[in-house]
Amino acid sequence: MSDLISAQGLSVRHGDTEVLHDIDFAISTGEIVTVVGPNGSGKSTLVRALIGLEPAARGKVHRKPKLRIGYVPQKLHVDASLPLSVRRFLSLPRRVSDAQAQAALERTGVSGLGARQIARLSGGQFQRVLLARALLSEPDILILDEATQGLDQPGTAAFYKLIEEVRAETGASVLMVSHDLHVVMSASDRVICLNGHVCCQGTPKVVAEAPEYRALFGMGTQGAFALYQHDHDHVHGTEPSDHATCSHEHSHSHV
Ligand SMILES: Nc1ncnc2c1ncn2[C@@H]1O[C@H](COP(=O)(O)OP(=O)(O)OP(=O)(O)O)[C@@H](O)[C@H]1O
Numbered sequence: 001m002s003d004l005i006s007a008q009g010l011s012v013r014h015g016d017t018e019v020l021h022d023i024d025f026a027i028s029t030g031e032i033v034t035v036v037g038p039n040g041s042g043k044s045t046l047v048r049a050l051i052g053l054e055p056a057a058r059g060k061v062h063r064k065p066k067l068r069i070g071y072v073p074q075k076l077h078v079d080a081s082l083p084l085s086v087r088r089f090l091s092l093p094r095r096v097s098d099a100q101a102q103a104a105l106e107r108t109g110v111s112g113l114g115a116r117q118i119a120r121l122s123g124g125q126f127q128r129v130l131l132a133r134a135l136l137s138e139p140d141i142l143i144l145d146e147a148t149q150g151l152d153q154p155g156t157a158a159f160y161k162l163i164e165e166v167r168a169e170t171g172a173s174v175l176m177v178s179h180d181l182h183v184v185m186s187a188s189d190r191v192i193c194l195n196g197h198v199c200c201q202g203t204p205k206v207v208a209e210a211p212e213y214r215a216l217f218g219m220g221t222q223g224a225f226a227l228y229q230h231d232h233d234h235v236h237g238t239e240p241s242d243h244a245t246c247s248h249e250h251s252h253s254h255v
Contacts, residue, residue, distance in 0.1 A: 003028055004067055004141050004173055005050050009059030012042070012049050018057065019045050021197050027141065032167060032174040032187055037194035043177040044074055046194060047145050050175070070139030070172070072130045074146045080119040086129050087114040096136050104132035108162060123150040127159060135166065141173040142166065148178070160187055 006026040012019050020042045027033050035043050048054040050061055051069060063069075078084065090101045105111045108128040113121065121129060127147055134142060144163070148156040164187050167174050176188075192201040 002064065003062070004064050005061070005175075007050060007056075007059060007061045010046075010049060010056050010061060011058040012045050012054050013057040014045070019196065020049070022059070023198060025050070025192070025198075027173055027175055029140075030167070030171055030173055031189045032164075032176070033190045033192060034176045034178055034188040035192045035194055036178060037199075041195045043194055044145055047143055047175065047177055051143065064140070067141065068137050068139045070134030070137050070142045072127070072134050072142070072144045072147045074149065074177070076130065078118045082119065084118045085114070086110075086116050086118060086121070089118050089129065090133050090136060092133075094137070100136060101132075104136050105129070107135060107166070108132040109158075124152075124155040124159070127151065128162075131159075131162070131166075135170075138170075139172050141175060144174070144176045144178075146177050163187070 003026040007023055010023040010025070011021045023046065025046070035046060037043050045054055049056060050063075051071060052061070052063070078089075086105070087098075087101055090096055090104065096104075101114065102111065105114060108131045110125055110128045110132065113125060113129065116125075118126070118129070131142075131144075131147070142163070148159050151159060163174060163176075166172065190201060190203060193199040
């Protein structure tokens with residue numbers, strides 16, 4: 001399997017602060033990879049650096065030539081006073097035909113919304129419209145940054161089910177940032193736990209009650225996971241987001 005996007009020794013700075021350091025990362029064709037981590041741990045920064053929206057301070061990022069990326073950002077502010085229909089929004093920045101727009105809206109379960117104003121959509125409808133727009137580029141990889149923020153539990157579950165269906169149909173890889181670990185775990189081939197660096201990563205295998213998950217993410221009651229290939233030889237207090245810790249089910253102690 002060839003890597004669609006990879007990073008070696010990637011560090012990213014925001015001003016004087018090194019937000020990400022020494023990240024090694026790769027995602028292959030057809031894989032679903034989920035990035036988890038506390039607030040401020042650098043998840044969005046990593047995604048943006050992988051896409052090319054943030055420069056590397058050190059190390060490098062490689063994207064397969066002509067890679068088509070469908071990006072669903074964490075936030076997209078649409079001015080409520082701006083008249084912009086869903087149909088017109090789908091033609092930004094690249095014009096698409098009515099048939100293409102309609103097919104994408106149907107695929108994401110919001111086929112009746114073409115004439116609606118973007119600013120008047122509910123959170124769940126807007127996420128589906130954003131996904132429809134991302135799919136219009138026929139992406140090799142879909143990148144979703146907290147795409148279910150603000151959605152309720154059924155809305156979140158339905159959205160991830162849709163992502164899985166899209167992956168199955170198109171063969172696109174999926175890179176997700178998420179806090180909804182218990183929802184996405186079963187769908188992920190690999191999970192990367194980030195806290196300025198890669199704390200731990202591996203295949204999700206066991207899903208059960210885990211107080212550590214609640215402690216780390218501060219939400220959810222059923223989130224439980226086991227992470228493998230643990231690589232943890234540092235003190236978290238020295239990391240950029242030093243209020244955060246990376247807890248897990250392993251029995252070793254931090255040095
Ligand atoms: N444009 C910016 N300029 C300066 N600092 C920034 C910028 N964007 C992010 N940061 C800082 O970089 C760190 C990582 O931010 P990032 O948004 O990548 O974290 P995150 O893990 O996605 O957080 P969250 O879960 O809250 O969305 C934070 O301390 C943040 O304040």
